[in-house]
Amino acid sequence: MAETAGGNGSDNLANGLDGPDEDEPDSRKGDQSEFENSGHGGYDLNMEYVENGGRESNHMLHHLPAIDYNNEKIKEEDEEEEVKTWEELGLDPRLISALNKNGIDKTTPIQISGIPLILEGKDVVARAKTGSGKTYAYLLPLPQKLFSDTGASKKTAPTAMILVPTRELCQQVYEEVLSLIAACKVQLKVVQVTSSMAGKDLAALAGPPDILVSTPACISTCLQSDALKANSIQEFLQLLVLDELFVFRRTFFCHMVMKMT
Numbered sequence: 001m002a003e004t005a006g007g008n009g010s011d012n013l014a015n016g017l018d019g020p021d022e023d024e025p026d027s028r029k030g031d032q033s034e035f036e037n038s039g040h041g042g043y044d045l046n047m048e049y050v051e052n053g054g055r056e057s058n059h060m061l062h063h064l065p066a067i068d069y070n071n072e073k074i075k076e077e078d079e080e081e082e083v084k085t086w087e088e089l090g091l092d093p094r095l096i097s098a099l100n101k102n103g104i105d106k107t108t109p110i111q112i113s114g115i116p117l118i119l120e121g122k123d124v125v126a127r128a129k130t131g132s133g134k135t136y137a138y139l140l141p142l143p144q145k146l147f148s149d150t151g152a153s154k155k156t157a158p159t160a161m162i163l164v165p166t167r168e169l170c171q172q173v174y175e176e177v178l179s180l181i182a183a184c185k186v187q188l189k190v191v192q193v194t195s196s197m198a199g200k201d202l203a204a205l206a207g208p209p210d211i212l213v214s215t216p217a218c219i220s221t222c223l224q225s226d227a228l229k230a231n232s233i234q235e236f237l238q239l240l241v242l243d244e245l246f247v248f249r250r251t252f253f254c255h256m257v258m259k260m261t
């Protein structure tokens with residue numbers, strides 16, 4: 001991880017178009033049965049994410065608190081791990097209610113570890129086995145942190161960005177965010193943009209959204225076309241999620257993150 005974020009900085013956010021292929025097959029097809037079968041052991045370090053929770057945060061990922069479950073460590077944690085409720089994680093009652101309506105009433109280890117840290121505004125790198133609930137681990141705190149955001153009326157960039165490597169994942173995460181926000185009955189503008197969208201669709205970025213779900217390649221295009229402005233992102237972005245972080249390693253995107261945070 002240190003190597004990933006500690007690489008050479010880029011001089012220009014819009015430079016370096018060697019981003020990941022957005023047509024890469026969607027690796028996340030986790031469904032309920034997959035989740036149930038995964039148990040809480042055997043984490044195989046196959047996914048990571050970063051949440052940038054504060055302007056004062058350190059730019060070097062190796063300084064971040066890391067939730068890093070490997071097979072050996074998870075056994076120890078399984079023995080000692082305290083099961084916590086959504087309430088004990090500090091989750092907003094509206095989100096808990098939304099989860100309960102979908103029959104999700106128990107927390108998973110990655111959610112127990114990650115959600116409180118993210119709510120505290122810490123930067124987090126987390127990895128756990130497919131189907132272990134990582135998406136909710138970052139998705140639940142995100143709107144919650146925006147519930148209390150009175151909304152800077154003059155903001156010119158999204159408050160939160162979720163970046164995923166493929167269009168399929170983008171659509172999937174976008175729908176999950178929309179569904180959570182609808183269930184909570186809060187007014188948050190959520191926008192999805194991908195490289196396959198026509199220029200006129202980028203008009204949705206004007207406004208701008210509270211939460212933007214996109215891909216690195218598309219963000220690069222948006223920066224080049226001025227649909228997004230690097231300076232505005234630096235000023236207004238409060239939360240950044242990189243889902244499937246390993247895909248972004250050694251790409252221009254690492255440099256971009258260094259600039260944006």
Ligand SMILES: Nc1ncnc2c1ncn2[C@@H]1O[C@H](COP(=O)(O)OP(=O)(O)OP(=O)(O)O)[C@@H](O)[C@H]1O
Pocket residue numbers: 027028029030031032035047104105106107108111128129130131132133134135136
């Ligand atoms: N606490 C929970 N209780 C029950 N089901 C859950 C819980 N958290 C998530 N799920 C469900 O488990 C499934 C897999 O979760 P999710 O997609 O978050 O896994 P993931 O760790 O992100 O997987 P991947 O590495 O493939 O992205 C989803 O259907 C999700 O709705």
